[in-house]
Amino acid sequence: MPVLIRATTIDPICCARTWKVIHLIDLDPRAPLVLDTRELGRRPGSQRQVSLTVPAPADLGIEVLSVPEGAPVELDLRLEAVMEGVLVTGSASAGLEGECARCLEQIREKIEVTFQELFVYDDIRDTEGAEEDDEVSMLRDDLLDLEPLLRDAVVLALPFQPLCEDDCPGLCVECGARLKDDPDHHHEAEIDPRWQALTKLTEDTQDPEA
Numbered sequence: 001m002p003v004l005i006r007a008t009t010i011d012p013i014c015c016a017r018t019w020k021v022i023h024l025i026d027l028d029p030r031a032p033l034v035l036d037t038r039e040l041g042r043r044p045g046s047q048r049q050v051s052l053t054v055p056a057p058a059d060l061g062i063e064v065l066s067v068p069e070g071a072p073v074e075l076d077l078r079l080e081a082v083m084e085g086v087l088v089t090g091s092a093s094a095g096l097e098g099e100c101a102r103c104l105e106q107i108r109e110k111i112e113v114t115f116q117e118l119f120v121y122d123d124i125r126d127t128e129g130a131e132e133d134d135e136v137s138m139l140r141d142d143l144l145d146l147e148p149l150l151r152d153a154v155v156l157a158l159p160f161q162p163l164c165e166d167d168c169p170g171l172c173v174e175c176g177a178r179l180k181d182d183p184d185h186h187h188e189a190e191i192d193p194r195w196q197a198l199t200k201l202t203e204d205t206q207d208p209e210a
């Protein structure tokens with residue numbers, strides 16, 4: 001029984017390399033994001049609609065905003081047999097959790113992403129003697145793995161810096177208070193007496209009339 005190695009932590013930079021390894025290993029038909037395309041058949045034009053809810057894999061997102069592992073991900077997919085393989089077109093929706101990059105408030109929002117990918121038949125590739133191409137998604141014994149596709153779509157859709165709202169004022173630099181909760185928040189400017197003389201001097205220089 002071939003073993004599917006799953007990376008536990010995926011760094012977006014190295015994830016392509018990680019998946020290259022996984023693509024060479026047989027897929028686990030019981031994995032929630034592995035689909036069996038045998039029912040679809042290989043006659044070009046043959047189509048199947050698939051709707052399913054799967055538990056989110058680990059690290060679906062970025063460090064500050066992600067779909068919690070095991071949370072439901074709703075998938076609506078269309079599988080279509082084409083000459084070279086199976087074309088998958090679909091959408092996924094899930095709940096995100098994270099925190100605002102400015103005020104650290106918890107963020108909960110929904111994400112919906114769409115994706116499309118051609119999974120090439122592995123036996124066609126082999127008979128044509130084509131070189132193994134890392135950029136191409138392959139079917140393995142009529143199974144396809146949606147996880148890399150889903151992960152890429154989610155990561156690409158996420159903001160680089162998640163915010164609780166577009167104009168979140170962040171935290172007070174002096175005391176750390178959340179400025180959104182307290183818009184009038186301010187501190188009395190306390191000027192060190194040693195600087196006061198200097199301030200006076202600057203004013204004098206700037207305004208020759210004074």
Ligand SMILES: [Zn+2]
Binds near residue numbers: 101102165168169170
């Ligand atoms: Zn915020």
Ligand SMILES: [Zn+2]
Binds near residue numbers: 177186
């Ligand atoms: Zn403050």
